[in-house]
């Protein structure tokens with residue numbers, strides 16, 4: 001579904017990715033793991049067209065990606081960044097409506113009603129401003145907004161960061177529901193247990209390259225790889 005072929009990218013003069021290749025398959029969940037600073041978030045930003053490629057290519061459903069973030073979203077990839085990026089001056093309703101208006105429409109899988117069914121808590125907060133939400137509610141809103149883009153592929157950067165264990169469990173269960181419904185996902189996570197219980201496939205990034213590839217069960221069983229690449 002999504003192929004990164006030997007991509008090189010970074011921030012201005014600072015190169016971070018050195019020939020990174022990976023594949024995310026349709027109907028499956030891919031976890032991207034690795035230590036702090038390995039290049040996981042940079043990989044996602046390169047996929048989303050937020051950083052230029054120095055070389056290599058990114059194919060979505062076999063076609064080169066349209067270079068601009070909006071075009072990439074339109075082609076069917078929704079991205080929930082680490083910063084969640086909800087609009088703080090808008091209410092929950094307004095944050096959701098923006099996505100629904102731009103990407104929804106007749107025949108759309110995801111409607112306002114369906115995302116509120118998934119996250120009833122947001123339904124109780126519809127008129128609250130973005131800044132009045134807890135971290136967990138902000139994460140739910142960011143995921144809900146991503147779903148309203150009716151993506152074929154949902155990409156999440158550290159969805160559990162800074163959240164209390166009970167909210168981590170809730171987000172886990174919701175993502176499990178989305179997986180069961182057949183949504184393809186890529187998840188960058190520091191929380192090894194969270195990532196490996198959701199993922200089918202795992203890649204590990206080390207210094208801007210893929211250093212390990214396998215299944216979630218493989219990495220759970222491979223203590224050497226965990227120790228070497230994740231410091232677990």
Ligand SMILES: Nc1ncnc2c1ncn2[C@@H]1O[C@H](COP(=O)(O)OP(=O)(O)OP(=O)(O)O)[C@@H](O)[C@H]1O
Nearest residue numbers: 011014016034035036037038039040041042043190
């Ligand atoms: N805006 C930026 N400008 C310059 N360098 C950056 C920028 N953002 C990240 N970097 C550098 O790029 C490298 C990879 O960062 P990246 O955020 O991709 O790591 P990561 O694997 O996602 O880890 P983390 O869990 O810490 O987010 C790091 O050395 C980081 O310092």
